[in-house]
Amino acid sequence: MLLSPANWLPQAPLEPLLLDWLTRAGIEVAILRLDQIDPLISGNKWFKLIEHLKAADRAGAQGVISLGGAHSNHLHALAAAGKRLGFETVGLLRGHPQQTPTVADLQAFGMQLHWLGYGGYRARHEPGFWEPWQAQYPNLYAVPEGGGGLAGALGCKALKEQVSVQLSNLGWSDYHGWWLACGTGTTLAGLVLAEAGVHPVYGALAVPDDHGVAPQVAAIVREAGLQISAYELIDASRGGFAKVDPVLLEFIENAEQSCGVPLEPLYTGKALLALKQQVEAGRFEHGTRLIFVHTGGLQGRRGLISYS
Structure with missing residues (x-):
């Protein structure tokens, strides 16, 4: 980063x-x-991201991949931080493609979006969920939904x-x-x-x-x-x-x-x-x-x- x-x-x-x-x-x-x-980088979501971003830095990642919905405050803060601080962001979204003010911002901030459908999103806690995404984006650091943990x-x-x-x-x-x-x-x-x-x-x-x-x-x-x-x-x-x-x-x-x-x-x-x-x-x-x-x-x- x-x-x-x-x-x-x-x-x-x-x-x-x-x-x-x-x-x-x-x-x-x-x-x-x-x-x-x-x-742009508003609320508690930034503070929840701080230690994740430091870990991504230590890992030598070029950016972050995470999850959220079409109105996600977490993805909004992450995408805005990526634009502000200069790192790549990818969002895995719940449901099917739709255009909301939040989604428009994510796109404007340069976040690459993937819509998982509802079944695909429910699988986010299953073993192996991250493997194909890490294979597709080997230089990105995976952050859990909402910046939790x-x-x-x-x-x-x-x-x-x-x-x-x-x-x-x-x-x-x-x-x-x-x-x-x-x-x-x-x-x-x-x-x-x-x-x-x-x-x-x-x-x-x-x-x-x-x-x-x-x-x-x-x-x-x-x-x-x-x-x-x-x-x-x-x-x-x-x-x-x-x-x-x-x-x-x-x-x-x-x-x-x-x-x-x-x-x-x-x-x-x-x-x-x-x-x-x-x-x-x-x-x-x-x-x-x-x-x-x-x-x-x-x-x-x-x-x-x-x-x-």
């Missing part, structure tokens, strides 16, 4: 999240704006440091926990590793329980050898991944108007609604201070969200 990712570590601003339902409950929330780290989690540990150096700007000396959306659980696992039991991490599941987030997080924590961890997974999927309903859309619209922070309905919108429900149920004591992670992904809402 032409440029190591270590040479580009964007800083995400930490700012107060001002919403009336938080004020009424006496809860303070600071939002880590990963959606603002870069115009221990490498992805280790890249996300940096988020704790980004928060710690900005707490004084809010007048905070400490906080009581993290709240964020979970798709694979990799970012949550990274925060769990960074915290090592000091502060709890609450993950609002954007996918149903059968997507295996809990065992994935447990496997990462176990592989890292962490003895003490504190985290909880909370169902926020609203019936399934990418399930969007009128209540959610109305909540997002109202929240955006109130706090001025753009949201999307698959991850961050669901996570914030789940937090509201937990706050109004009395889950957190008056005076609690939480860090809410805006995981980005705003590019993926193009064509997915519309307000009536």
Whole structure:
């Protein structure tokens, strides 16, 4: 690769999240704006890529091959990083050829696309799946779907440091926990590793329980050898991944108007609604201070969200 990712570590601003339902409950929330780290390489997906890209560099690879769907934030970040840093990217996509704003960006960024169909994509966890692709692209480094695994989690540990150096700007000396959306659980696992039991991490599941987030997080924590961890997974999927309903859309619209922070309905919108429900149920004591992670992904809402 032409440029190591270590040479580009964007800083995400930490700012107060001002919403009336938080004020009424006496809860303070600071939002880590990963959606603002870069115009193209946005959100937690970049942090999940960092250690994978370093491994690809060490392996002498000329680029990266990975998987995702037609609205994939992961592939979008990977393709944008390839264009920015000067390495080759190949995307293996779920389903059959279609044109979405995300796919158009992938093509514009120079990513070579292969559509696997649905059956072919389901085979991604089977033994031998990568062999023909590695034969076709021997100079590329394979990164798992979503940039997951221990490498992805280790890249996300940096988020704790980004928060710690900005707490004084809010007048905070400490906080009581993290709240964020979970798709694979990799970012949550990274925060769990960074915290090592000091502060709890609450993950609002954007996918149903059968997507295996809990065992994935447990496997990462176990592989890292962490003895003490504190985290909880909370169902926020609203019936399934990418399930969007009128209540959610109305909540997002109202929240955006109130706090001025753009949201999307698959991850961050669901996570914030789940937090509201937990706050109004009395889950957190008056005076609690939480860090809410805006995981980005705003590019993926193009064509997915519309307000009536």
